[in-house]
Amino acid sequence: MGETWIKIENVSKKYTDNEFGTKASQNVITGINLEIKKGEFHILLGPSGCGKSTLLNIIAGFLPKSGGSITINGEEIIKPDRDRGVVFQNADSAIFPWLTVRENVEYGLRMKGIKAKDRRVISGEYIKLVGLNNHEDKYPKELSGGMKQRVQIARSLANDSEILIMDEPFGALDAHTRRILQIELVKIWEQTHKTIIFVTHDITEAILLGQRISIMSKAPEAAIYKIYEVDLPYPRKINSPEFSELFGQVQAHFDFGVNI
Ligand SMILES: Nc1ncnc2c1ncn2[C@@H]1O[C@H](COP(=O)(O)OP(=O)(O)OP(=O)(O)O)[C@@H](O)[C@H]1O
Numbered sequence: 001m002g003e004t005w006i007k008i009e010n011v012s013k014k015y016t017d018n019e020f021g022t023k024a025s026q027n028v029i030t031g032i033n034l035e036i037k038k039g040e041f042h043i044l045l046g047p048s049g050c051g052k053s054t055l056l057n058i059i060a061g062f063l064p065k066s067g068g069s070i071t072i073n074g075e076e077i078i079k080p081d082r083d084r085g086v087v088f089q090n091a092d093s094a095i096f097p098w099l100t101v102r103e104n105v106e107y108g109l110r111m112k113g114i115k116a117k118d119r120r121v122i123s124g125e126y127i128k129l130v131g132l133n134n135h136e137d138k139y140p141k142e143l144s145g146g147m148k149q150r151v152q153i154a155r156s157l158a159n160d161s162e163i164l165i166m167d168e169p170f171g172a173l174d175a176h177t178r179r180i181l182q183i184e185l186v187k188i189w190e191q192t193h194k195t196i197i198f199v200t201h202d203i204t205e206a207i208l209l210g211q212r213i214s215i216m217s218k219a220p221e222a223a224i225y226k227i228y229e230v231d232l233p234y235p236r237k238i239n240s241p242e243f244s245e246l247f248g249q250v251q252a253h254f255d256f257g258v259n260i
């Protein structure tokens with residue numbers, strides 16, 4: 001791994017808007033410091049409600065931060081950009097209901113001006129990868145939650161952004177599809193050297209995928225509590241003693257829950 005690519009310094013977020021127009025008093029996240037290297041597969045692991053989506057949406061440029069700074073290759077993030085592909089936690093708000101599966105997957109490619117014939121080849125490849133072949137011409141309302149999530153994943157991979165920001169992308173999938181996509185994502189990462197920031201609350205998934213795992217403490221005032229370097233070769237074996245040992249260490253933070 002090379003030099004720091006994404007630098008998160010002292011980032012905090014306070015949601016100020018509620019229906020009464022009064023100010024919320026506490027930071028949801030506070031003092032988040034994290035450096036991610038180009039090509040790194042980085043996991044953010046934390047309990048529900050700790051502020052993972054908040055942090056990801058700030059990195060994606062969709063949500064303004066209340067304090068601190070985030071730079072990519074030295075440039076401050078102020079808005080979404082094609083260099084960052086995002087898979088949102090909720091597919092319903094991310095895919096277009098008036099476009100078919102294929103049109104959704106091809107959307108970014110069309111925006112980039114890629115020819116129809118080439119779009120078709122690229123979208124076909126990723127639609128197959130996520131197991132949606134034979135559903136290409138369906139509209140989102142005809143799909144299950146897990147299928148919609150797979151449309152999002154195929155679209156973000158087809159767009160080929162340098163940085164992939166994924167918010168519990170496999171959370172809504174059945175165990176079998178989830179396992180296939182975990183394996184495929186590792187392969188894609190190994191082949192493309194993308195930088196991936198991946199949120200999950202699943203410890204097994206975190207250890208299967210990540211080179212480093214940042215554990216977040218609970219909101220309010222959530223921060224990065226501990227970072228694990230995972231030194232196991234890919235593809236990782238869930239039943240290996242090394243895997244179990246690391247699982248135990250990570251699990252302990254959640255069991256005792258003192259600081260998270
Ligand atoms: N738009 C909003 N306005 C006010 N508070 C919010 C808003 N979005 C999130 N929060 C609060 O911020 C905290 C963190 O929420 P966030 O969605 O970032 O958590 P999370 O770690 O992604 O949770 P999960 O694992 O359940 O997806 C929660 O306490 C939540 O209530």
Ligand SMILES: [Mg+2]
Nearest residue numbers: 052053054089
């Ligand atoms: Mg979330």
